[in-house]
Amino acid sequence: MKKSFNFTEDQRDYLQEICNIGMGQAGKSLSVLFDQYVTLSVPSIEIFSAKNLITTLKRLTPAEEVSAVRQGFYTHVVDPNICGESITIFSNTDFVQLARLIDLDDEVTSEVQQEMLLEISNIINGACLSGMAQQLSERIFTTPPSIIGQSIIIESLLNKEHLIWDYALSIKIQFIVDKHSFHCDLFLLMPDSSVKYLQDVLIRLVDKL
Numbered sequence: 631m632k633k634s635f636n637f638t639e640d641q642r643d644y645l646q647e648i649c650n651i652g653m654g655q656a657g658k659s660l661s662v663l664f665d666q667y668v669t670l671s672v673p674s675i676e677i678f679s680a681k682n683l684i685t686t687l688k689r690l691t692p693a694e695e696v697s698a699v700r701q702g703f704y705t706h707v708v709d710p711n712i713c714g715e716s717i718t719i720f721s722n723t724d725f726v727q728l729a730r731l732i733d734l735d736d737e738v739t740s741e742v743q744q745e746m747l748l749e750i751s752n753i754i755n756g757a758c759l760s761g762m763a764q765q766l767s768e769r770i771f772t773t774p775p776s777i778i779g780q781s782i783i784i785e786s787l788l789n790k791e792h793l794i795w796d797y798a799l800s801i802k803i804q805f806i807v808d809k810h811s812f813h814c815d816l817f818l819l820m821p822d823s824s825v826k827y828l829q830d831v832l833i834r835l836v837d838k839l
Contacts, residue, residue, distance in 0.1 A: 640839075641832040642675060649673035652761035653803040656816070659757040660805055663750070664731050664812075671804035677825065679797050688784040690802050691815050693721035697743075697780040698787055699751035702773035703759055703818075711827050712768060714798075714820035716759070717778070717787070718751035721813045731810045740780070748775045754805065754816055766831055795821035799828070 637645065650673065657670045678686045697720040704713035725743045729736070732750075736742050752775050763770040778787055801818040820828065 636677075637675075637829065637832070638836075640836045641829065644832055644836055645675060645828070646673055648762050648765040649675070649801055649803065651765055652758040653816075655761035656754045656758035656803070657805060659753050660750070663753060664807060664810075666731065666807050666809060669806040669808065671802075671806075674800075674802040676800045676802075677797055678800060680795055683798070684785055684787065686800065687717075687719070687787065687817070690800075690817075691719050691721060691784060693719075693784075693813075695781045696721055696784060696787070697723055697747055697782070698778040699747050699775045700778050701751065701755050701775040703755075703770050705763075705768050705770055710824075712766075712770065712820065712824045714818060714824055716751075716755045716772075717817045717819065718747075718754060718775075719787075719815045719817065720747060720750075721815070722811075723781075723813075724811060727810050728812065731807065731812060743780060744777050747777060747780070750814070751775050754814070758803065758816060759818075766828075797822050797825070799825045 653670050653673060657668045661668045674690065676686065699718045701716045701718075702713070703716060704710040725738050725746065728746055729738050729742070732746065734742070734746070755775070756772060759770045759772065799820040803816045805814050805816070806812065
């Protein structure tokens with residue numbers, strides 16, 4: 631692992647607080663959608679190599695079957711300070727229960743399942759990134775969400791051969807509604823250049839404390 635990517639304890643704590651604000655906004659938005667209390671995890675922050683991506687996701691999301699949505703994010707179209715990809719992973723989802731959770735009376739077809747996944751992912755991702763961007767004095771734009779797969783195994787999520795970075799920052803945030811067996815994880819993956827920029831921002835923020 632590149633030494634320059636090692637956060638100090640103060641930098642990691644500050645980043646965790648930034649993530650807490652983002653996930654708090656996302657949790658609130660999800661609570662409004664579900665009209666249910668949403669349990670949030672403490673953000674898990676890791677740096678890992680691209681070749682270990684699937685192994686890392688499998689360790690962090692130990693589910694038999696997952697459905698997943700991906701969405702790109704960036705601060706600028708050309709040479710962005712921060713860019714990356716968010717992956718929302720739904721674990722062992724009961725789509726009939728999920729439809730009830732959002733008061734959807736339609737027949738739960740494959741198309742309806744996809745619409746639910748896209749809507750929930752877009753809400754979580756947009757709220758979380760917006761909250762984090764405010765703390766970093768940035769404005770983050772997102773691409774439209776797209777389905778990676780439904781009821782698949784973790785190994786089928788991504789082709790690591792297509793990744794264009796060596797190392798990445800992974801921020802995992804967990805959302806749970808126990809009463810309805812709802813469980814999803816938001817992963818924010820950022821490439822080397824964004825990690826370095828984020829580290830420089832954190833150094834400045836910590837120095838102001």
